[in-house]
Amino acid sequence: MPELPEVETVRRALAPVLTQHYVTAAFVGRNDLRWPLPKNLAEQLVGRQFTNVDRRGKYVLMHLDQQDILLLHLGMSGSIRIYDTPPSLRKHDHIMLTMAASPTAAARHYIVLNDPRRFGWVDLFSATHQDHHKLLRHMGPEPLGNAFSATHLQTVFAGRQGPVKNALLNQQLIAGIGNIYASEALFHAGVSPRRKAATIVGQRAERLATAIVKTLRAAIEDGGTSLRDHVQPGGEIGYFVQRLAVYGRDGQACQACTTPIKMIVQSGRSSFYCPRCQR
DNA sequence: CGGCATCCCTGGGAGC
């Protein structure tokens, strides 16, 4: 489900309710999601204070006191909800943290992780190992960061014989792009998802880099894309779904040239594009 | 190393 814009939406919602706040109670309803949860996770969290909340690609990094990081990946169906009063847990609510301004203060927020398909995961580890964490160490640069550019795209795509759409989904080349925004960015760049990655050079690389940044920024402004599971932590839907140019629009007229949008399957994932505008 | 298929899991929608 959640790609960079949705995860950033979650990060922004979590930051004020976690930062400087203490975990006064923790519920952990099962001992695994995609992978086993850290042992005694609830006991390890109670009494701890969060210091700040970061994002890396599709991961949320919740920094704790004593240089620890609570890592969250929402998989395809994970979502975070934040409540001001004690919620009754619903189906697939796996974790709940009760947050307060001090270890003994009254509860102020309840943070609930729901994940029906359980493709998400949670880890707790020392920040001193962040650069070595097996899930983070090989990740490519942030597309909204300084290290990202057309030159970077051209460099990491060099020699790649597979389609550019697949390369965009590869988190080791660029972090945070998923199936929706790959199709959207390629449309705005005028690049076919079928084009061989290695041929993305020069002006085409410039157009694609620009389209990636613009698309992701616009989606963040809209609170992400709500299709099936995703809602913002306050329960609001993400409105970018209204601005999707091609994703999910097969058969509909291209907004630029009215040619019907086409859907194809690449490596088992659907791609949407305008066969006339995108080359 | 690159590229592809397979697998993990539940729920919603389409089609009958």
Place this chain on the structure above:
DNA sequence: TGCTCCCAGGGATGCC
């Protein structure tokens, strides 16, 4: 209304 089938925003893993 009810059943079956297919599909879904992710990524690790193993095979060639």
